[in-house]
Amino acid sequence: MNKNYIIPNEWSIIEDGFDAENVEASESLFSIGNGSMGQRANFEEDYSGKTFQGSYIGGIYYPDKTRVGWWKNGYPEYFAKVLNAPNWIGIQIKINETNVDLNTCEISNFKRELNMKEGWLSRSFHAVLPTGEEIEVFTKRFISVTYNEVGAIEYAVKALNFSGEITFAPYLDAGIENEDANYDEFFWETLKIVDGENAGCILSKTLKTEFHVGTAMDVSFAVNGKAIETSQETTIAEKTLTYTYNLTIAEGDTITIYKYGSYVSSLNYKNEELISVALNNVSKAKEIGFKALLNTQIEAWATIWKTADIVIEGDIKAQQGIRFNIFQLNQTYMGTDARLNIGPKGFTGEKYGGSTYWDTEAYCIPFYMATKDASVAKNLLLYRYNQLGKAIENAEKLGFKNGAALYPMVTMNGEECHNEWEITFEEIHRNGAMVYGIYNYVNYTQDFEYVVKYGLEVIIAVARFWHQRANYSAAKNQYVILGVTGPNEYENNINNNFYTNYLAKWCIEYAVDCLNKVKHNYADDFDRILAKTNLSIDETYQWMKVSDDMYFPFNEEKQLYLQQDGFLDKELIPVDELPTSERPINQKWSWDRILRSCYIKQADVLQGMFFFENKFSKEELERHFDFYEPLTVHESSLSPCVHSILAASIDRMPKAYEQYVRTSRLDLDDYNHEVHEGCHITSMAGTWMSIVQGFGGMRVWEDGILNFNPQIPAEWKSYSFTINFRGNILKVYKSQSECKFFNESATEIKLFVNDKKISIAPNKLVTV
Template identity: 65%
Template structure:
């Protein structure tokens, strides 16, 4: 049974009662971020119940030394951990000397959390009776500023209901924090100083080993019934904490409130010696602007994002809430302002997976950012990998590859491989293909081929060299084979000739050779530079060509499908529908040995290849493969339902497409995998966007032209979305009665609609 405590609402995530058992889940779901920092929705005041404290700074990490019982050459030396950063949200509250703590209150009523996605703020409110029988109304609103991305703001209000009260607010910053996950219980932070002056508090700290310097800061204003109080607080500090205490005497029904301005400054953006000065500048600007102005700026900034990124769904509130939650979290995680940053699979919502960059970015996220922002954001994500090319070559060298071959990491912060699971680190090498596909996808969508001679071709050559060396020639098959890999389906490890990996590798080399010819013809200076640098020659290219002409792709004549791997048909093919429901999810119920011997597929594998290379196959081939593999797929990866939704829509199986859409869009809201307390699945959220735009909307790029084959689930009255295609914004409206296409700006745009070429002129929508 999935959780269903989140109230259906088109623009907000709402929890309307307090349950100690789901505090950690809600901390994930109500998380905030602004691309530069983020935090789980921990309570500001003391909470002695079960909680998962988490505040994070983009790009700041620690290389936690790998912990295994054995060691093999090439094994990653560390796992890159996103760090739980110093806590700046804390505001301890006492009422008549008794701590406000929802774990110890006699009663809690009128409890409500709201994450307002339209305006970018989070608010919690409740009525509580404390152990001393004082009844209080409490509300706390919080946001992380998009316009001042080093700043967070809290407005915390307490009103005594049944008596006058002495209310103490103790805002604090605390650098004595630890990660939920650590291999060796290492100390991640070194606290350098704790200082305060003029009611401004600062903690200077640095990460161990990586030596990121961070300044955590705060300043607060206090009010009674909206009137600012000029109080001098008491100060308490230790080697790791700094507390102020403001004491307010309030009558029954009077509102005591505190506005806290706080956040981080880092040496990624400022000189180390000037961090405190930088924090003081942020505080001065934010205090001068004031809470209400900052909140209005926040609302305006989010309105601008939603104007381009929103997807509307009429007639299905849960589906509407799901897609907006996904879009909101993607924008909280990454805004494309800093090419040093990338998109972690948990974003700022938790620490699982280390918070590092996976192949998810290239396979799932780039299309979302390309279409809802501008091509420069996607280009920055590609440049991130180009900037790590030397490290990718080093990664391959550690495994014995030569001649500039590159293996991009499964997990990274700085380009080095830092994944700790053997079967993934060494065998799940299909990630290399995603790097090349992202370049291809970018060029196809934006028309910007210039990226390839500037940066992309060097990446493609290095990856092609890896693939060439990773294949070996089989005398038995008279073909080139690839042994000992793990495909996207991680429920099969160390298999031979995973079709997806073999096909992807073959395509990568073919696309590289195609681009080499285009660069040679049109960008001769770049071509000479690249060939000179890489020492690529005709002899090597001839060997590549001979390989791609003879790559082995496992196939079953009996079922008329490509086989997931050589021995797939040695398995007992029992559909998932015949599995006892008490055995699900199998990754929590079965031994790993049993999973590996089963036919069950964690996520799209062969079908992932059919998604990427849809135009290589007929619709009949897609249908045949879908019917063979989907019944064997348990969808226990967050990345699986979106691909199947897109393909089901392509096959006009709208009931199935809709079911998969709901699962991907509400994966976290309904906690399908029973793990949301660890954080949200940020990268799969981009797949949710694709399931509407590419699935239901049928959007593709065909011969440099935007193409649509719109369909609509019977559960919806209508839906709409916008895409930015080559600097022209197209708005698509689909209803049960038909479709409308509009183009913004002053230029006409050619599109293909259901196979027919059309032109859209500004102010002249096309209806179909």
């Protein structure tokens, strides 16, 4: 691990003591958000040290001009950047004309807390100004879950050793830049700045995409807890609106500023309404008041935790880690808007751009599906359904026809953004995840209606892609898929990647299964879908030639599916035997050396076996795990969780726990030396899976039966988790000696625990 300064605590992320070296890391770790918008934990007051400013609005992006070395036909013109949005949190503070700046003051008693149970961020410190004044500062800030366009700040300053003038200058700043800009261009234009009594608004728009955003603030003051009336001195500059308040403060007094902020955008309103809606939002927030707003926030988070919490006894760092993962996932995506998705950095940074990767289908859907109402997972599926047209266009650009779809590697609006050929054009396995996401959802919810109404169109388009993308090899007398990159991105342009071929075959088979089910049970829909997709039964026979005769690289001697053709030509030296000085290989080795090595960045054959574990015998799982695990370097955040789950599945609990530790505190302990860039949001869903699917052994296959196989790491006393299964709230508790199931809900749940069928009535506890 790289950093170790976060104080272990069951419900909070805590930083104790100020260290300028940790500012950017903490800005990531203490990020706050509500699924619609979010921000890094930047200071409200001026800070002249190293900082990475970021505030983001879901769905608002900029199509930055693609940067490549040598342009290749088919590259997208742009890469959608997550956009740093106008700053509404800023409050410049001056004491007798001297700026409060943690980089120039002498700081003590610095404490920062992100309270995950209640959803707020606080900070307190004692500062001695260069000019000698001593102050105590206490701040609290949150982004409201209930009023999802609003955030609130309480910022209190106590004069310890002086009486004099204190200046508060809350501002809105639309002159912001992106850290991650390909050509250092400016992405925003300021359209209008409106001032008013203690409230104001800036209307800006993004260049090219023309998203319009209203950013508003409203401020009020209290002295020693009593509200006071005061009015501002207004400064309007080209891109900023600043209100200056010069107040007199007496020694021992505390003056508090309350600042309410709001983002509203043209995603939800007409452009001409934005200013008034934003101003109305902040005015309403001020009316409700900071404390009442905070109470709604605490209630909202209590509701979220009710069906999402995981309790671990006997390991406080593991407890903190898993709650941090669950908290960040909820801050990133709440599931209420089918236009939004789960960016790899959420609202904690800009890296990777775009909002949507195959991470959503492969990792995130299980989490949201099991911790929220089924409508949330459905919204994630609808996101892809709504982008089907773009996926078909994308496939057409690459020469596919007849409604075949290739979903993008990275996207905001359905268009491909990624521009490295080996990923963009070749990492096509992502297309299989789109269908797997539907399969997973239908298994869990038994909502086959989704397939009938929406999913089947996606499934057909993807099956068409695989049919066209495979080709018949005369040499093998089978169908092959050439020139792909599998989930293991440390191999490029390989032939017959097991995972890809397996998903391709399965997608076609699942498509045919679904078509048959719809034909027999929803005859009208069947005709409608065939007409809409221009599909004939004869075409499906063509698909099935490919699925029936798909080639898989297999070594008879080792009885092993190979990751791709020729894998056994490599030098097979276990990761353990690599000198630590050469790891991580992606920082130490040139790309060609990585490519021709046997080292696996993230689960690949094993990812396939994880998805379809019920299709492989335990012996097969063991054999493949024992071959591939020692060659896997886990240099993707998405890898350890899959290995953890499979290890638990084949009763290798020490290995399962080792991999769990790696995934659960990845950001808190900064394993990858990069937390300053933001948190690894999507892999956090993998951490959740490691417990629920790994240790807990939860599975739901096509038959819809809920299975558990609870095991517990030797290091823990107990753990428990809660899931929402078809509207039933089910709690699972496992200690070193006991295993209990509790059904909080209205209907009876039938489930299998270690292959034994049990039944739990509402509000009953079953011990197994």
